[in-house]
Amino acid sequence: MLNIVNKSPLDRNTLQTCLDAGTGGAILLIEDGVYAATRGNAFESKLKAVQGNYKLFALGPDLDARGVGDRVSDGVTVVDYAGFVDLVTEYKTCQSWL
Amino acid sequence: MLNIVNKSPLDRNTLQTCLDAGTGGAILLIEDGVYAATRGNAFESKLKAVQGNYKLFALGPDLDARGVGDRVSDGVTVVDYAGFVDLVTEYKTCQSWL
Amino acid sequence: MKLAILVNEGPYTHQASDSAYQFTKAALARGHEIFRVFFYHDGVNNATRLTTPPQDDRNIINRWSKLAEEHKLDMVVCVAAAQRRGIVDEGEAKRNGKDATNLAPGFRISGLGQLIEAGIQADRTVVFGD
C-alpha cells in the first residue's frame, strides 16, 4: 500500500508510527512531511534503516517551496503531482497518516 | 513566568521544548496537555525530574472530560478555570506553547 | 481510474486543501475520473463564496469552483459539519432560519453517506487533512 505522510518527523510522531506499522509498499512524503527526506535531519537514519522495506518518495513542489529541493537524502525519489497520482493508482490502497 | 501547554507529550514535542527552555516558574497543562500529568504516561518521569524547577498544574475540567481525573501524578496540583485565571495574574507573563 | 477525494481542512490555514486541489487537477490531466470531492470537518470552509484573499495570493475557493465547472466535478459539503461551521445554501437557510447563504458555486450540501458511497464506488480514496 501507499503510505502518505504530511507531518514533520521532528514535530509529530506520525512518520514513526507509520514505520512501526510496517505495512511495506511505499511512503510518499508531502507538505511538511518532506523535511524527513532531507540530509542532516535527525530522522534521516531511521528512514535510511527502512529503505529495504519501502520505496521512498517525496513531493518535489513541497520540497522546493521549503527551500530543501537540493538536499534530498539518497534513496528518496522526487515526484511531482502527476507522479503522486501515479503512485495512488499503482498501489491497491493508500493511507494518509493524519 | 507561567507556561501553558495544551498538547499531548506523546504526540508533539511541545512540552519537551518548554522544559528545555527552562524558564522556571509554573507549567499549567490544559486541553490534551493534561495527559502529561497522568500516572503511567511515558512522559511522567520527565515531568517528575523537573518538579524542583517548576510548580506543576493541570486543569481539572480537562482531566475529567478525558476520564483521567483520578490518575493525576503526585506533585501536580489540579485547578479549575478560576485557578487558571489566578495563575495568569500571579505570574508576570504567560506563554502558550503552541 | 475512478478516484474519490476527501478534504478535511479549511482554506489557507492548512495546506490540505491546496494539496487536494493540485492532486485533483493532476489526476484529471492524467485522464482519471474524479468520482467525487467530499469536504468534511473544517474542509467545509472551502465552500464559502465570501472570501477575499490578498490579490497576490491564490483564491482557493474560486479555484475549486472553476475546476468543478470545467470538469463537472461533484463537490459535496457534509451537512452536519457545515451546520457546525456556518456553511449554508438556500435550503439550509430556510430549514434553520438563517438570513443569509454563503455556499460558493459548484458545491452542494449533502450527507455523510455521500462519502461512504464515494469510498465504495471509487477505485481509490485519497484523504487530505491535518
Next chain:
Amino acid sequence: MKLAILVNEGPYTHQASDSAYQFTKAALARGHEIFRVFFYHDGVNNATRLTTPPQDDRNIINRWSKLAEEHKLDMVVCVAAAQRRGIVDEGEAKRNGKDATNLAPGFRISGLGQLIEAGIQADRTVVFGD
C-alpha cells in the same frame, strides 16, 4: 487586573475557543476586566452567525455573543484573516462586492493593530490556539 485574550482557532474543530470562553467567563467572575478578545487565524470563524450546531451540543458563537452583551466585551475579528476565510460585515461586503454578510452580534471587524494595542494596554495577554 486588565486582561487581553487571543483566540487562534475556529469553533468546534479545536478546543481553543472553548478554553478561551471558559477562561474569559472565569476572569469576569473573578472581577477582572477583559480589555479585548481578539480573533485571529481560523479564530475569525467564531464570528459567523450562520452556524446551527446539534441541539444537544453547546452553541459556541451564541455563547460568545451573549457574554459580550452581558459584559460589554470588545470582541475584534482581524480583517485580513477574516477576508481570507469569508467572515463579512456590511462594510466589508460593500468594499469587496459580496452579496451577503455573516458576522454575528457582538463582534466587530478591525485591524491587527487592535491586537498589539491590547498587548500594550492589558496587564496580561493570554493566547489560545493549536
Next chain:
Amino acid sequence: MTTKKFMFVNRKAPYGTVYALESLEVVLIGAAFEQDVSLAFLDDGVYQLKKGHQTKGIEMKGFEKTYGALDDYDVNKLYVDEESLAARGLTADDLCVPVEVMSRAAIGKLMEEQDVLLSF
C-alpha cells in the same frame, strides 16, 4: 452493492479536537451501507476509548456512550495498539468497550488488507 473493507484509523485524542467525534459520525452513517467496517486506534487515539469521560466542566457533549452503541450497528471490530496503550499507562480494562488489543505490526497487516482507509 459492492462490499468493501473500510478501516477508520483514529490517532487523535478526544475533546482537544473534534476529529474523534466527527469520525464516529462517519462510522455510524457508514454502518447503514453494510460494508465490512473496522476501527483502529493508535497513539493518542487510544485515549478516545478511556472510560469515565465527564465533560460537564468543559461544557462539551460527551460521546463515550457512542462507542458502546457501535455494536448495535454491527460495528464490532475495534483494534487497539498495545504499544500505544502501554506508553500511556493504560490496559484494556481502562477502556469503555471490548476491543482487540494487538501489536502495531499486526494492525499494519490489517491495514494492508483494506480497500478504503479513512484517517482522522
Next chain:
Amino acid sequence: MTTKKFMFVNRKAPYGTVYALESLEVVLIGAAFEQDVSLAFLDDGVYQLKKGHQTKGIEMKGFEKTYGALDDYDVNKLYVDEESLAARGLTADDLCVPVEVMSRAAIGKLMEEQDVLLSF
C-alpha cells in the same frame, strides 16, 4: 505610549500551515507601534528562515523576502535555537537573514524578560 517587550515565538514550519505567514503580518503591523520587538524561532519554526523558498509549484505566495524586510521596520532581534537547527542539519549560513543563534536555555531566559509573548 508605553513601551513593552513583545516576543513572537515561532515553532511551526512554513507553507504546511498559515501560522508563519500570519505571524509575520502581526510583526509588521506591530512595528508601527514602536515597541521592543523580538522574534524567536524554535523547533520546526527555524525552517521558516531556510533560504531558497520556491513556491511556484504549490501556487502559494512565498514570503521569504518579508523576513529580509523586517530590518527596514527596525525589527532586528531574531533569535534562533541552535539545537533546533542542528537537529535539522541546518546552520546559520542556510538562513535567509542574519540571526543570533543561541541555546534553548538562553532563549528561555529572554522569554522570562518579556512583557508579552505571542506564539504561533
